[in-house]
Amino acid sequence: MNSTTITISDRTRRELLRVAGELQSKSGKKVDYEDVIQYLLSRSAKDERLLLDAVRPSGRSSAQIREGLLKGRAEDTKRDEDLERRYT
Numbered sequence: 001m002n003s004t005t006i007t008i009s010d011r012t013r014r015e016l017l018r019v020a021g022e023l024q025s026k027s028g029k030k031v032d033y034e035d036v037i038q039y040l041l042s043r044s045a046k047d048e049r050l051l052l053d054a055v056r057p058s059g060r061s062s063a064q065i066r067e068g069l070l071k072g073r074a075e076d077t078k079r080d081e082d083l084e085r086r087y088t
Helices: 010-027 033-055 062-087
Strands: none
Touching (some): 010 033
């Protein structure tokens, strides 16, 4: 594997060391900066996939989504009122 030198701030180095410590603690084996960076990059890709899943079109109109949200809010309000009546 080819290697290269990069320049990072002391703050970034400390954060990388902190993450390295967490990874080392979880895995029980020594990790290096390469391991830490690969781990962070894989988490970034995972987070991006989660975001894309969250914003993917659902096939419902905004009116249908609004109706569902209002219905859920009404159910929450009713549940809160029932709990208050029961415990006051």
